[in-house]
Amino acid sequence: MAPRVLVSDALSEAAVQIFKDRGIDVDFQPKLGKDKEKLLEVIGQYDGLAIRSATKATEKLIEAATNLKVIGRAGIGVDNVDIPAASRRGIIVMNTPFGNSITTAEHAISLMLAVARQIPAADASTQAGKWEKSKFMGVEITGKTLGVIGAGNIGSIVCNRALGLKMNVIAFDPFLSQDKAEKMGVTKVELDELLAKADFITLHVPMTDKTRGILNAEALAKTKKGVRIINCARGGLVDEAALAEAIKSGHVAGAGFDVFETEPATESPLFGLENVVCTPHLGASTTEAQENVALQVADQMSDYLLKGAVSNAINMPSISADEAPRLKPVIKLAEVLGGFAGQVTENPIKQVEVLYDGIFADMNTTALTSAMLAGLLRPVVADVNMVSAPIMVKDKGIILQEAKRDKSGVYDGYIKLTITTEKQTRSVAGTVFSDGKPRFIQIKGINMDADVGRHMIYIANTDVPGMIGFMGSTLGDAGVNIANFQLGRDNQGGDAIALLYVDEEPKQEVLDKLLAHPAIKQAKPLEFAVE
Numbered sequence: 001m002a003p004r005v006l007v008s009d010a011l012s013e014a015a016v017q018i019f020k021d022r023g024i025d026v027d028f029q030p031k032l033g034k035d036k037e038k039l040l041e042v043i044g045q046y047d048g049l050a051i052r053s054a055t056k057a058t059e060k061l062i063e064a065a066t067n068l069k070v071i072g073r074a075g076i077g078v079d080n081v082d083i084p085a086a087s088r089r090g091i092i093v094m095n096t097p098f099g100n101s102i103t104t105a106e107h108a109i110s111l112m113l114a115v116a117r118q119i120p121a122a123d124a125s126t127q128a129g130k131w132e133k134s135k136f137m138g139v140e141i142t143g144k145t146l147g148v149i150g151a152g153n154i155g156s157i158v159c160n161r162a163l164g165l166k167m168n169v170i171a172f173d174p175f176l177s178q179d180k181a182e183k184m185g186v187t188k189v190e191l192d193e194l195l196a197k198a199d200f201i202t203l204h205v206p207m208t209d210k211t212r213g214i215l216n217a218e219a220l221a222k223t224k225k226g227v228r229i230i231n232c233a234r235g236g237l238v239d240e241a242a243l244a245e246a247i248k249s250g251h252v253a254g255a256g257f258d259v260f261e262t263e264p265a266t267e268s269p270l271f272g273l274e275n276v277v278c279t280p281h282l283g284a285s286t287t288e289a290q291e292n293v294a295l296q297v298a299d300q301m302s303d304y305l306l307k308g309a310v311s312n313a314i315n316m317p318s319i320s321a322d323e324a325p326r327l328k329p330v331i332k333l334a335e336v337l338g339g340f341a342g343q344v345t346e347n348p349i350k351q352v353e354v355l356y357d358g359i360f361a362d363m364n365t366t367a368l369t370s371a372m373l374a375g376l377l378r379p380v381v382a383d384v385n386m387v388s389a390p391i392m393v394k395d396k397g398i399i400l401q402e403a404k405r406d407k408s409g410v411y412d413g414y415i416k417l418t419i420t421t422e423k424q425t426r427s428v429a430g431t432v433f434s435d436g437k438p439r440f441i442q443i444k445g446i447n448m449d450a451d452v453g454r455h456m457i458y459i460a461n462t463d464v465p466g467m468i469g470f471m472g473s474t475l476g477d478a479g480v481n482i483a484n485f486q487l488g489r490d491n492q493g494g495d496a497i498a499l500l501y502v503d504e505e506p507k508q509e510v511l512d513k514l515l516a517h518p519a520i521k522q523a524k525p526l527e528f529a530v531e
Helices: 013-021 036-045 059-064 083-088 101-117 119-127 153-164 178-184 191-197 217-221 240-248 287-307 324-344 365-377 388-395 467-477 508-515
Strands: 004-007 025-028 048-051 070-073 092-094 145-149 168-172 200-203 227-231 252-257 276-278 349-358 399-405 413-421 425-432 438-443 446-451 455-462 482-489 495-502 520-527
Touching (some): 004 013, 070 287, 101 227, 153 168, 153 178, 240 252, 287 324, 324 365, 455 508
Parallel strands (some): 048 070, 145 168
Antiparallel strands (some): 413 425
């Protein structure tokens, strides 16, 4: 059955056709995003939801989306999507960060020029029949210093355009390396230096706890007198009230704003001020950009629903279309290994070590580790997923270490997971054979070769005679059928383990009978989500 996608905002016909051409059952209802009740009623029918900004993917909507696997936002901002709620439900949230980069950068440059020459006010005056030539004295931008806060995708394009306009460009970005800055032709500086030197300041950073109010009253006081400030990034990066006061005092000469703390912005402290140019969030509003992001989101969603490829996801590591088929069975193996450790570990985990060997070392280990951590935490946090698991591990203070090694041993590749608690260290390793199914190859350093079944029992015991018969008869007497039985030991009379693949979940009374044997140290029921 073909995946179903609902397009609830206005995407281009070409984007809708991409879904159709890729074999997706697409339902194009561009006005549905504004009808909250109707959308809530039908959302459970779809695997994918393609939106712009009109549709609000709230927690309530996401809870009703029982089949939803992916939300695609045609644009860079995802303020209208409840990311935590989507993550808890395992729904991928994608955006299209590159489709409108040039358009947004050009708008920032346009606002800078408009503020420098007071073009909107001069236009209004002239069309009103006035000829106030001396009133609108502007400044050149040639030779002026542009301070760029955020030199990522859009910011770097602004830098390039500004250099072409013969400006001196300085940039503040904690993630900008000195080598990259030199290649871009800009000077990397700290924020305070940028504030002190820039004639124009333009912002191109996302809204985070660290960037919120980055230009507040204190920061504005550090700026060069006569500075002009441009914001085409996110409302709230600049304290609008503080900026308004700085403009009134004459310290700031002007501003160009496309984004506001509250949108739609029907009022703002900046409105009505001299030499302030405001536009209604037009950064991405060009024909080319709207078409680009629509086509991009259609391709990305189709790739995920049909191939498992993840591109430009907000809440999951990216997986390319080429690697997705190869990675899928290894992700399942990682989940199984994490799930095994999570189900048999009884004490708080202090450290997690992951070793990728052979062919697995060359794969997308970020995605694999995320899957393993999700499996590890799922026995105690039911709604954990590949997105939230790494964050939870960090929040819990668990040390995570990852290592890679070239091929060694009899397997083309394997993954080994080692868990350390206050009382013990436990390891489990596995691989994937040509059938694509995960297999256990080592537990507690003891080699074995065991299939992974939905219901299993893990038994740790002392190696003594009669254990196979005791386990078999105990389960047989309880009516539990054994599909597969694998054993291993470190040495005669030492530690031994058994993995029993059974047809149904064992009851506690069966486990109690197993644990009653003096040689059995642990008997744990296991459950894995396998086909």
